[in-house]
Amino acid sequence: ETGVTQSPTHLIKTRGQQVTLRCSSQSGHNTVSWYQQALGQGPQFIFQYYREEENGRGNFPPRFSGLQFPNYSSELNVNALELDDSALYLCASSSGQGAHTDTQYFGPGTRLTVL
Amino acid sequence: KQEVTQIPAALSVPEGENLVLNCSFTDSAIYNLQWFRQDPGKGLTSLLLIQSSQREQTSGRLNASLDKSSGRSTLYIAASQPGDSATYLCAVRPGSGTYKYIFGTGTRLKVLA
Numbered sequence: 001e002t003g004v005t006q007s008p009t010h011l012i013k014t015r016g017q018q019v020t021l022r023c024s025s026q027s028g029h030n031t032v033s034w035y036q037q038a039l040g041q042g043p044q045f046i047f048q049y050y051r052e053e054e055n056g057r058g059n060f061p062p063r064f065s066g067l068q069f070p071n072y073s074s075e076l077n078v079n080a081l082e083l084d085d086s087a088l089y090l091c092a093s094s095s096g097q098g099a100h101t102d103t104q105y106f107g108p109g110t111r112l113t114v115l
Numbered sequence: 116k117q118e119v120t121q122i123p124a125a126l127s128v129p130e131g132e133n134l135v136l137n138c139s140f141t142d143s144a145i146y147n148l149q150w151f152r153q154d155p156g157k158g159l160t161s162l163l164l165i166q167s168s169q170r171e172q173t174s175g176r177l178n179a180s181l182d183k184s185s186g187r188s189t190l191y192i193a194a195s196q197p198g199d200s201a202t203y204l205c206a207v208r209p210g211s212g213t214y215k216y217i218f219g220t221g222t223r224l225k226v227l228a
Contacts, residue, residue: 004158033214042119042204042218043159056214090158103149104216106158 004093004107012113013081021076021110023091031055032074033104034066035090043090049074078112086114117142117209121219128195129227136190136222138205143183146208149216150179150190153202162203163190195226 005024013019025032031050035043045058049068063079072093078085088111092104118141128134138148147166151159163172163179165188171180176193192199202223206216 006158040220042206042220043216045215045217048214058215088156092159103161103164105161106151108158109156111156 006107025093029093037088119219125223127225138188151204
């Protein structure tokens with residue numbers, strides 16, 4: 001069974017740039033959630049995708065967007081980067097939808113630094 | 116608005132001690148609660164998931180309890196080992212119709228050999 005993988009591991013960008021982060025979900029999982037974790041804080045929910053549709057969104061501006069592909073892998077795109085976007089971005093996969101997405105399996109994260 | 120608090124923020128104990136990590140949440144109407152472990156700079160590993168109808172879950176040396184009415188959960192670690200050193204995060208899922216988990220800021224545990 002393949003776990004959740006994320007790429008790249010680390011990324012450095014400058015303010016105003018755009019970034020794309022990638023996630024491959026665990027085998028058999030059709031739901032992907034993205035979280036932002038600032039240093040010393042708990043993860044904050046960005047959004048969730050189920051079968052290629054956005055399925056719930058947290059309190060993040062529209063410049064945070066995503067995609068899910070037919071193989072259930074996912075991308076997180078952030079436009080017009082700000083210094084406060086510097087964080088660890090975590091992807092989590094699970095099976096089912098809504099009430100049935102219980103245990104989430106997290107990837108190792110992508111560390112984004114915005115200068 | 117659901118808020119999750121974890122106390123203490125950091126804890127240092129000698130090897131072999133039994134310890135308790137605390138998590139409190141402001142709204143008792145939760146769907147489930149999970150405890151996670153996070154090693155420095157790494158992703159999260161799910162340790163225990165407690166459904167709202169359950170009182171506790173056990174896995175090896177770990178036991179998590181849930182008291183919804185008081186908005187509290189505890190993670191008990193028996194016979195702690197240096198390998199248990201990590202940050203422990205508590206997360207609640209507010210309801211069956213919501214998809215997100217709300218996390219606390221974690222307890223950073225250091226077990227001294």
